[in-house]
Amino acid sequence: MRNTMQPLHPIGIFDSGYGGLTVMKEILKELPDYDYLYLGDNARAPYGPRSFESVYHYTVEAVRWFFDRGSHLVILACNTASSKALRTIQQKDLPRIDPARRVLGVLRPVTEQAGSYTKTGHIGILGTVGTVESQSYPIEIQKFFPDITVTQEACPLWVPLVENCEHESPGADYFIKKHIDNLLRKDPEIDALILGCTHYPLLINKIRRFLPPSVQIISQGTLVARSLADYLERHREIMAQCSKSGIYKYCTTDSAEVFDSQARIFMDETTRSDRVTLP
Ligand code: DGL
Secondary structure, three states: OOOOOOOOOOEEEEEOOOOHHHHHHHHHHHOOOOOEEEEEOHHHOOOOOOOHHHHHHHHHHHHHHHHHOOOOEEEEOOHHHHHHOHHHHHHHHHHHHOOOOEEEOOOHHHHOOHHHHOOOOEEEEEEOHHHHHHOHHHHHHHHHOOOOEEEEEEOOOHHHHHHOOOOOOHHHHHHHHHHHHHHHHHOOOOOEEEEEOOOHHHHHHHHHHHOOOOOEEEOHHHHHHHHHHHHHHHOHHHHOOOOOOOOEEEEEOOOHHHHHHHHHHHOOOOOOOEEOOOO
């Protein structure tokens, strides 16, 4: 737990709530020496069912919040925010706010590698309603692999299952199986599966149980962490703007007490978070 002081120029990690902690956990394994500032917008979570406008508006507020706290690099560790807000922020907002700062998402590291995981050329995506409706995954995968067939399935109850600690209960089986079956019914040739939501790694054992063994699960957190390390190596000017004291700080827009107790489901670090207000 290295989260007591205020980091200088932390890498910002943003999520609608707790889910981004599954991504942060992998980033900390790969790049432990940087300073990190995590923000969960728990007061307005979940983002999955929200409109494009709301997700975009909330995410811009968060990005500005990180910039005000010294972050030069912000990772949107939320698939819904990455799907619905990232492109507009990169193209429209950043040039206006500060062209020298960077905001990255969690889709690109997965989509640019997706082709190497499939032999049949058929990939499945599981995500929130917002992520699936945005079509961001199919659009991004088509850019790198135009011949790959991408099929999606929204799993609206999976996030509440995790957040209510029911993800390991027998009751969860019904909803896990239902969506896996739906996806494979739409495309039986799928042999690679992207868990396009920060919460789904916590369901991985049950997901595996209902998937044919021939289907490989693509682990988003690991790919995002590796891609961040690679990005920093290739962009030394951004790397130089990220402080390295190994301080990790956690903030939430809702109860800090509840955040710290729920965070244990998502990562091994003990958090001592602060409540903050956006904007
Ligand atoms: N973090 C969100 C995602 O990865 C899931 C939770 C939510 O719907 O806010 O899509």
